[in-house]
Amino acid sequence: MKRVMCIPNYSEGRDEEKINKIVDCFRNVSNVKLVDYQPDKDHNRLVVEVIGEPESVIKALLKSVEVAIELIDMRTHKGAHPRMGAVDVVPFIPISEVDTKDCIEYANTVASAIGDMGIPVYLYEEAATNPERKNLAKVRKGQYEGFFEKIKEDEWTPDYGPKEMNEKSGATAVAARFHLIAFNVNLNTEDEEIADKIAKKVRHIGGGLRYVKAIGLPLEEKKQVQVSMNLVNYEKTAVYQALEMVKSEAKRYGLSVVNTELIGMIPLEALIDSASYYMQIDGLSKDQVIETLLIEE
Template sequence: MSKLVECVPNFSEGRRFEVVAAIEAAGEKCGVKMLDRTMDADHNRSVITFAGEPEAVLEAAYAMILEARERINMEGHHGAHPRLGAADVVPFIPVSGVEMAECVELARRLGERVGRELAIPVYLYEEAATRPERRNLADVRRGEYEGLKEEITRPERRPDFGPVRMHPTAGAVVIGARKPLIAFNVNLGTDDMTVAKAIARALRAKDGGLTFVKALGVELKERGQVQVSMNLVDYRRTPVYRALELVRLEAARYGVPVVGTEIVGLVPLDALLGSLEYYLQSESFRREQVLEVKLHA
């Protein structure tokens, strides 16, 4: 079986297509398959998904971080999504023929090289974390770019690799290894951020909400709306429909409707089929009933 690794880097640019296209092209030259690109102007963020053999994926990730360093200046960056750097977060995900330990090794190799050759401070997270308090991305990204500039010399905030100072334009980068997740956003028919934050707090696992859900409230200024932005880190145990229905329930307390949803990046077919079964109230639906599944079996 051939080895296949997925990488889903997030970049702090969601408004200039030419910049994101150049970053993507830099990675594509390394022999990986580009699978998806999502840009969001309100978040001022792009998510690019690609996959390939482990070494090719490693080289592509490095090339894209380098390109982002040259094209994105964090000093002038503004957006609704938390961020630390031009290349903000770079996770490796095992797909086939690869164990999580191999993705951890890829993350650490990339981190060491980025810190040494590109002079960007690197933080390792999730399965690649070197200390327990850095497993959770939100904890690593606390204070965002501006806050880390002030705190990076503190012992608890020193990077795993690279200089103990922010890169003057590229900031810092978080690199790691993790399981597949679903980035799922729910837009609300209000511009009240207190509502979005309250709903996000009700959903978050760490605040007593749904297990395997990370959530935050985000302002969508161009739309005049707010959003509950979620990462579902285990969609089999906390499915998409359950997260959506809890958002609806909590929003109803404030008289606020759900006006739309968004999946960022790619999503496993089984995650969508679970929601199909729920909303159609299907009693006997089987995966094999999907035409494309049968055709490609």
């Protein structure tokens, strides 16, 4: 059976009533499984993960978009995480009997529908219409506040929707992509400048790990800072490699890792890879995990 994963991110992580109204769009929906949802107060962001039959997922997603743009007002939104819209990003990831080409089709279907709601939409990653838009960080640069001028530039004409910023709802980015691991490392300091410096060393654009994107963020409630990372290809840059590089860079400032955070789902292979490294198990395989055998039965 065809299965696709969709991980929409909404710019609301504090108001429980609004969060529940958005998440309700995915609850008890035929052929759609609500895997997880994670609101974050510091980021002021909600990450929802669903898996299901493509048409059913798309229908539920678009309902959630309608709810989110009614409830969220970007004119008053503040949060640590970069964002440009009420419905900030909508990536599609192939799971079973679908491929990247199919996910590009789903991305275009959703982008067109959101554009019809009066919201400018940009396609990124594998769905990007040109190489300049493949990288989400480049698309989102300037964030909500900067997009009012950015959108006027010819090179930033939206793929769908109006060529003017939606004042209330902002802009949205939609993608087809490989499974991304959102992995955060929290440090025992409140110095955001240090987190920024470490992030610049770790991320690919700064000369760091090839498949890592990273930014430094403050965690005001925890009185810590965070190196927030997206590992865009865990097969080529492992989770443990990213963690060890953050640890190494933190040492130069006399800092240590308090804990780490996993936002959303992670493939078993990525965990096996890190377990093998830290436990020094030679040839560890997922076939040695009991639960894997039970699932396959």
